[in-house]
Amino acid sequence: MSGQNLKEPLVDKGSRPANFKVSAKDLTDFFNLDHIRDGTSLKNIHDKYEGVHGLLSALKTDSEKGITSATVQIRNIDFGSNKPIVREATTFWEFVWECFEDLTLRILIIAAIVSLVVGTLEDPEEGWLEGVAILIAILIVVLVTSINNYIKELKFRKLSEESQERNVTVIRDGKEKLISVFELCVGDIAKIGIGDVMPVDALVLWSQSLLADESSMTGESDHVKKSVDKAPFLLSGSQIADGAALAVVLAVGSNSYLGKNLESIMGEEEDETPLQKKLNYIAEFIGKIGLAMALLTFLVLLGYQVYSIVNDGWKNENLDGIVKSFIVAVTIVVVAVPEGLPLAVTLSLAFSVNEMKKQNNLVRHLDASETMGQATNICTDKTGTLTQNVMKVVAMCIGKDALYENTNKNDIEQEVIDYLGYHFCHNTAASYGMADGKEVFTGSRTEIALLKVAKEWGFDYEKLRSKDKIKLQIPFNSTLKRMYTVAEEDGKLYVFIKGASEVIVDMCSKHISKGGHTHDLDHNEKETIKREVISNYANRAYRTLGIAYKIVRKGDISKFFKEDGTPNIEVLERKMILLGVFGIQDPVRTGVPDAVRTCQNAGITVRMVTGDNPETAVAIARNCGIIDKNYKHTADDDTVMTGQEFRSRVGEDLVVSKENPKDKVVQNLQAFKQIITKLRVLARSSPQDKLILVTGLKQLNEVVAVTGDGSNDAPALKKSNVGFSMHIAGTQLAQEASDIILLDDNFASIVTAVLWGRNIYDCISKFIQFQLTVNIVALAMSFVGAVFLKVAPITAIQMLWVNLIMDTFAALALATEPPNISLLDRKPVKHDDSLLTADMFKTIIGQSIYQLVWLLFILFAIEKFESGFFYDLYNFDKTCTEDVSTDPSGATSSTKVCVPAPPEYKFTLFFQTFVMMQVFNEINCRKLKSSELNVFSGFFNNSLFILILIFTIVVQVCIIQFGGAFFQCSPLPWQQHVFCLCVGVGALIFGVIFRLVPVSLFSCLNVKAEEKVQAGGFTEMVRKKTTRRNPVHTKS
Template sequence: MSRFPRTGPDQEALVGGIAHWPISEEVRKFGFNISPDELAVIASNHRMSRLTLHGGVDGISNKIQVSLKKGIKENEIKTREAIYGTNKYTEKPSRSFWKFVWDALHDLTLIILMVCAIVSVVVGLFTEGFPKGMYDGIGIILSIFLVVIVTSVSDYRQSLQFIELDKEKEKIYVHVTRDGIRQKVLIFDVVVGDVVHLSIGDQVPADGLFVSGYALMIDESSLTGESEHVHISHHKPFLRSGTKVVDGSATMLVTAVGMNTEWGKLMSTLTLSHGGEDETPLQVKLNSVATLIGQIGLAFATLTFLVLLGRFFVEKYINGTEWSAKDASTIVNYFAIAVTIIVVAVPEGLPLAVTLSLAFAMKKLMDAQALVRHLSACETMGSASHICTDKTGTLTTNHMAVDKIWLCEVSKSLSSTSDTVKELHSAIPRNAISVLLQCIFENTSSEVVRGKDGKKTVLGSPTEIALLEFGLKLEDFGGDQYQKNEKVKVEPFNSEKKMMSVVISVHGGYRVFCKGASEIILGMCDKILDKEGNIIPMSQNQSKEILSIINEFASEALRTLCVAFRDLDAFDSREAIPTSRYTLIAVVGIKDPVRPGVKESVKTCMDAGIMVHMITGDNINTAKAIAKECGILTDDGIAIEGPVFRSKSPEELKELMPKIQVMARSSPLDKLMFVEVWKDMFNKVVAVTGDGTNDAPALNRADIGVAMGISGTEVAKESADVIVLDDNFSTIVHVVRWGRAVYVNIQKFVQFQLTVNIVALIINFFSACIIGSAPLTAVQLLWVNMIMDTLGALALATEPPHEELMESPPVKKDDNLITKTMWRNIIGQSLYQLVVLGVLVFCGKKIFNLTGTNADATLNTLIFNSFVFCQLFNEINSREMEKINVFEGIFRNWIFIGIITGTVIFQVIIIEFLGTFANTVPQSWKLWLVSIIIGSISMIIAVILKCVPDELLKLKPSIVLPKDYVPLPDGPDGV
């Protein structure tokens, strides 16, 4: 909040009938002549009368000591933050570790167990005295404590990861002018007095006032809820934080930041905090599975308790023994076992495993330059069957340079060396060079700035940078020095018009410059510059020749654009800029090399059953050349133009879609339609990449929207699920790989947990029915539950992806989570464990010749130890559901190794040192060896199970083509 409390305006300080907040001595001391509250009110409340009273934007800039041309001085930043506040918002503190402990203690089954433990302690004290009577109850309490601590630590660490990822999401950069130099700063570093540059797709970083600009349209729906865009100009100059630029460009003067802005006030009412989000689709699916298993577990637990209680009553009746306090302790223990069976049966680790796996994947993807904004996007990306990608910056490096130019009927190849530019200058008439430079420097949304070292640098979009850098080189070799003229009207570039136009006042008249898509600009021209630089009519043959030049450039994978001009005697800024009778100046070919590794990444996608489509606004020949170089356009595929695609009927699209690999000259609506057809007509999971404001509809409609972190606008990023920080297609493949790893890791965990559930439920139930006691006590079952749920989730949900993941087709939406392969492994392992443990329960004493008073305790400890080692070895088996070599890459996952090692160490401590609390007795080395051998045999069982052919399981392939599917040949009309 502001450092100065809002006590209301000073009623004595009236100027023109309008009250003002008083200016404190601290504000005056630093030379400022307006209070923070006064500044905040002007922009947030749209107070035009107050603004006029202060002398408009110029008056405000004087009162806060800032030059609208040079911006603030770097050495003033700390002072301005001290007086007017920082551009940060107050947030609700993140949850502490003890809050997670408190939440974990609220688990109903744990509460019931705690009650059982307390009752057990009380009864034990009456029957067996102190301290022996307390051991059973304290053992349960210690186990509960361990479960709570491990669960809390896991949840707390996960919340810290979400906080870190949330902070990354909030890193937004804006362009400001400081000390006369335009530079890029974090949105949090913006201060009152900053002159901020806004363009299409930017987020307005703070409240402020419009200084200058063209056709600025703002989307204020995030603040007002109104979908209609607002036109901002000198007549309505108020800009508010959190809104988005949807058209035009401008500079603004920041007047309020952080909690003093309208957005800040809204944020304070919401009291938002970091971390967590809604459940993902996979979590929802697993919750239903967990509920079903829990219900089965409840039934088994109830039956087990009733059987144990029934046998107890029958034995009491047959033996005719009297009731004692010890009998109450026995019944309490029976109830504790039943409740613990429920704890083991309810697989709360399933949703936890999803969250852990996704959080782990999100952290790793951040290291790989991909910021996952929504948790569900990671798992959905693993099911993607189609990726619709941009060309520029995603498949290419986005480091553009002018490579070829056609000017005055001369075609020249250029290079980065100055000699080539010099040759071009000497070969072209001076007046043609002059009008070309004028077009380059006047008709641009970018800016040439001088750094602190005096060197010229260009800020703007890659295409603009390429043109301006070329213009600077040409200017250095004798071109007329660029003289700025008054701009009468500007129509910024957008993806619908595919051109940018500007009208300037020159020599008592007006001149219009336009540049944009080659075919569009060429269609607007009826004149060209000849070899002497004179304006001559364009003949039909010349038009065809220029079109062939454009196609020649495009076939060499160059992005082509045309520049043209037209002189006007008169022009009214309220008029539309003309779209005909232009003179063509030049055709420019801009080179944007394909990124290294893109071809391999595309092949990886295709091998994984993922179709890659390139959707671009470029010329179709350019698009085809780049697509072939990237491996996207194959011999069987086709390229189509947006208008042609748009004209197709649903029946035609149904046949055409499987073959479309490239769409050129596409509009945002073409991209949206392409996504909708795949989703609605073919029920596919579609990922879309985008960087512009107009890509937002397609990004929203796709199953996974992927925005570019470098070239992407804030509107695109806000609409996306994933932000690729390096704008690289290979990074998108990383996201797919990790998405698949998440899904497979969850399947591994489900397979592991269901095996434990089945064995624990059945062995305790049948033991209770047949021998009248459960071999696994409450404390032991709680330990097994922790191995199975929290530790098992950590171990299996953090397995990194391997290359084989990208050799199988994507999982379809309606595929079952538990596959027949998984059921084979679950049933096979469960049968083995049940047979072995059943033999130990009923024949163990005889097999190992156990006699004496300690025989039952020794046998039960052996059963418990063998059961735990079966789970440990089966956890290793679960690393691979189909591959025999389960040890591949195991040492790369230190979390898995650590958990297995830690579990073994703690198991030894439980058996050898905590027997009083865990109902165990120390084992001889022979019995330890027996337990380990029994557990390790499960690995041999796993190999045998994996050798069962898929045909015997009647597994269906994931992708089946229709019987009537026939590949289509290339068609006409741009197809």
């Protein structure tokens, strides 16, 4: 795969590139933090290259035209490429070696070698078979496990790289181009804006109110002001908090500041997911029981050997017996310790993450997919998530009362049209151009809607929007809720402001008519505009946008800045003239109302958090089904609140927790509790309101999912249990803070995440049902056989095969079950719910009883029948002879004498029956609820499950028929195979009947798995767990 291998040389330190008058090492040194802080980096640029222009010349780039595409390859060779930095891939043979680090496997290998030596000495012809068979079985287990881990590693690496993919705008060949972040190279001129996370180290060439958040890189919490002359260095990994800039790329990939930091942490292992931690408790408990049973079995078998030695003296076969007893005991531990549990989680996550991507959920953090199964609240944005984010201006009001239901400009004075056109083209961060012969718009959908109107009216965006014309620009942010631009046009200096319509209307002292005349705008007229225009548009679910302007003298530009160089907002907003209010339609996405209804039926509360006014928010919420169609808002109703009303009751900001000084909590939690039972829509809200909402919900032990697309949503996204960012409209910072990226920006895709999250939990529960049943039966029969028959009924080699069935194969089969839509008909699983439910206990106990009865019957009773069905079945292949005798009178008679079946015949029948019951119990374990009587429902939806069942049965029959001494089996006639198959099928029939037993009888059994297993616990000591080597980052 593409990506920088950490073992490859990153910088050519010994030579200076031939085509450039600067080396990669020189550029990397500029971004040494100490050199930046003490001014050395800036001084070196001036001393060595005579300033920024000299450095650009050395890099053979241009601030206006950028680099040429022809030089990209040589730049990647000389300065390194910006391919994703990934940990060196774990090879297949490393996974193999990792398996052999398992302590019990090592002990088993040594024991097998001893068995091989002792057996060969006792019986040179066949004595070596058992030892070799065990070694081959170990090799097969190791290879299957390694192949599975290797395939999983490749899948996760691919997903990780895809999650880092994004586009950036650069100037190349004199034109703006949209390229992959991985294609950035040294010398590129990049456009930077609010919300961007710097993917490279860069030097600022031009900036406007630029602030960078370097806290994640340097630990400094305050935003750092960046400028061309004093602080031009932008560190990779830092986040643009405000402003815009053009910057030249100086260091990429592993040569960048972020790249060097990534190198130092790439070797760290990842934390386990919450579900894996829970399962460790169960694995620990089962492992201890397995060890106790193994020890008891070994002591019993050893006791028989000691008894033999005491009575008959030492014989060579005693050593062989002791070795075999030890091998059986170790094998019991191998089978008992359920290392398949964490494997099942990993497989289920890997399968789910891959399938979720196909359904527009790109999972960045593994634990998010399982956490979504427990979600109780979803706090969602409106624009682009609930709506289509296809903005179109459908109504406008010029001045205070010239209403239009379209964008027809026929009866509007040209002067007014010019003002609007200048405004739309200058006061925007959106842009358009041609790509592959097609017109492409980039930027905010709202701004694109206005830009399309300007284009419709005949304005040339590229001609109007020149960098030289822009004298001041303050990008839109959630605090101000408006955007400012001071631009020169037609020899005049214009101040343009757009934003929340009520805010814009209130700041204006005049308005312009459609005829081009300005008039005073008093308070009553402002209220009329709000009531008759803004509210009217909002009730029709239109987003409203206010547009204002003024013309000032060129000499007044200095008044717009404070002494410290920051914009003077108060002066900018004085004496504004209202150009108009625009109604922008953004229809609700198809499928969103159904998705909201599905979430509500699944016990998940959906809340909408939007910056729109209450009327617009209510109209959209009604259309989506978040609130009732007939809902009417009243002043004392908490169903719909504004951000200001919300904060006035719960507290203006979060406060430091008394219990944990590192945490922040809601100031008035009691008021929050009262509000939250009804609150469904939070209008005119800010990202801070969203953060308070999420924090309060988490304080009430709710599991919260949040959607966000803006940079200011990052704190709420990080605070949530699962953060969803937008792929299309989301900023890079929002995506970095999220756990899952919605590739289609669609709320309906969140339902997919809930469905797969719940399915993960169910798949693991199914596997636990299966594995605990196998463990109980295998351990019980091993001990019983050792005590009463002086031998384990299942040999070591057979146990290793069973271990492969119940761990790897069962994990693959049950952990990859596709979800059923009925999962959304139940309430979410809570944090403190039992991992093992009463239904599961019922299934485990019932199946264990069924299997133990049959196995005990085969082991102790079947051979005692002297006639009838079971006698004929067991002795079907018996060898008989005619014994002829003559009495004294000379008469002859014959008697049929039959040789009874040998002991291994019984153990083979036992082994075959045991495996068949596990195969069919696997089908039974597909259902978790007693009410689910049809275990074959959805059976054919999982082809992998069917293939594994068929494969297991075929291999098992081959082992019986052809395994011979290798597997210590005797071939069975087809009639006995049919019998074993029938007993296996009987497990299904018994399972259905047992489901009718009242589950209340088992409700007293309750196992919670919240206890944390201490590092270095039993399971970790005895069985080395496979390291999760996927490169998907865990949320901090």
